[in-house]
Amino acid sequence: MTTSKTTVFLTGATGYIGGSVLARLLRHPSAETFDITVQTRSPEKVKLFEKFGVKAVVGTNDDVDQLEGLAEQAHIVFSCADADHLSAINAILRGLRKRHATVGDLPTLIHTSGTGVISTPAKGMFASDTIYSDLNVEQIKSIPPEALHREVDLAVVDANEKGYANTYIVLPSTIYGFATHQLVDAGISNPISIQIPSLIRPSLDRKQAGVVGAGKAIWPDVHIDDVADLYIVLFDSITANPDGVGHGWEGFYFGENGEHTWYDISKEIARTSVELGVGGTDEPTSFTDEELIKYWGSVDSGNYSGTNSRCRADRGRSIGWEPKYTTKDMITSIKPTIEFLLEKARK
Incomplete structure (x- = not known):
């Protein structure tokens, strides 16, 4: 049959x-x-x-x-x-x-x-309470x-x-x-993803990790x-x-399986950049409006990496989804991502 x-x-x-x-x-x-x-x-x-x-x-x-x-x-x-x-x-x-x-x-x-x-827009200056x-x-x-x-x-x-x-x-x-x-x-x-690399590439180009505003906004x-x-x-x-x-x-x-501030990502890019000898300090600096335009095409597009977006994946978990990786794993993934992008640029 x-x-x-x-x-x-x-x-x-x-x-x-x-x-x-x-x-x-x-x-x-x-x-x-x-x-x-x-x-x-x-x-x-x-x-x-x-x-x-x-x-x-x-x-x-x-x-x-x-x-x-x-x-x-x-x-x-x-x-x-x-x-x-x-x-x-x-x-x-x-x-x-x-x-x-x-x-x-x-x-x-x-x-x-x-x-x-x-x-929702925050320009990196505050965390939203809405989840x-x-x-x-x-x-x-x-x-x-x-x-x-x-x-x-x-x-x-x-x-x-x-x-x-x-x-x-x-x-x-x-x-x-x-x-x-x-x-x-x-x-x-x-x-490889688009999102975190879109913060890494400008940071490598300016030889200093960058962040939108103060990096206080939160994402999953x-x-x-x-x-x-x-x-x-x-x-x-x-x-x-x-x-x-x-x-x-x-x-x-x-x-989603956890959340982070944008500063958390930029801080790790800064720390790793110093460790790998890329340049800059281990503390990210705010992108200027000119840099937002240079790297993202417009101030609004650049400010996307300073928005809030908070949620819980309750429905997926209700049907048996069991995500394994946490925000700690996300931070750990930044160094190999930078190394990958540096190697790609060399080639």
């Missing part, structure tokens, strides 16, 4: 999060029953994906007709490419809507957002429509409300650590392995009991 395949479409497979999720699907106990398709910009990577039994097509988030068609063919879509690409998510949703109308099943969308959606719980639906509903990532998140929830897909949103926080899996080893996926943090595990715990819970897992407005899943 042949088991019918579960069709999966995953975007962002060459990225830090998407690659880590795909690697876990390939190692999943039910991996033999998955029929996985991904997108890649690189024709060369199509062949590399095929070696892992993954179908790959050349395309990007801007290829909306392709996205719509691939989503229509999939029972489960993992959207891991871009939290703010509205036309891409709308194309995926059109595909899922068509699938529901023609095949008659209720497809699943697991979309990647981020805790930037609850971030969000993903089990508090009214609090989640109260996030303003103009918040970062929110426009896309609302489109995803709307699909659930209209009843043609069950939708779930994973919201990672400050992600850290090296992705170490078979797709990184094969040169397919990105091994989570290791890449724990984030990827959250997607799989969620996927397994949906597979085992779709009615028992919150979706739509009850389908927001924060990714």
Whole structure:
């Protein structure tokens, strides 16, 4: 007797999060029953994906007709490419809507957002008292429509409300650590985060660790392995009991296991920079407005690393997610990240 395949479409497979999720699907106990398709910009990577039994097509988030068609063919879509690409998510949703109308099943969308959606400006000068719980639906509903990532998140929830897909949103926080899996080893996926390196690179360039304001604002943090595990715990819970897992407005899943001030990160960059002979003192100095523009394109963009974003991943824990890494591990990860970036710059 042949088991019918579960069709999966995953975007962002060459990225830090998407690659880590795909690697876990390939190692999943039910991996033999998955029929996985991904997108890649690189024709060369199509062949590399095929070696892992993954179908790959050349395309990007801007290829909306392709996205719509691939989503229509999939029972489960993992959207891991871009939290703010509205036309891409709308194309995926059109595909899922068509699938529901023609095949008659209720497809699943697991979309990647981020805790930037609850971030509030502070310019690094104070910590916020407001802490969000993903089990508090009214609090989640109260996030303003103009918040970062929110426009896309609302489109995803709307699909659930209209009843043609069950939708779930994973919201990672400050992600850290090296992705170490078979797709990184094969040169397919990105091994490193964007967030902490975006503070390290300017610090290396100015030969002095920098911080926005006084670095007093607070953010949550989570290791890449724990984030990827959250997607799989969620996927397994949906597979085992779709009615028992919150979706739509009850389908927001924060990714956090502890929190830090921005100063904590900048202080460790400063300490490590001195230790490695990069230069500067072991105390970070505030970025000037000119530096915020130089390194981030605008003062507002630079001040993002001085915002508050506080939350608790209660919903993920309620379905069995058990993150292992803590804020202490995040601080410890900064030195090898600096060494990696220095080595990359040398090459």
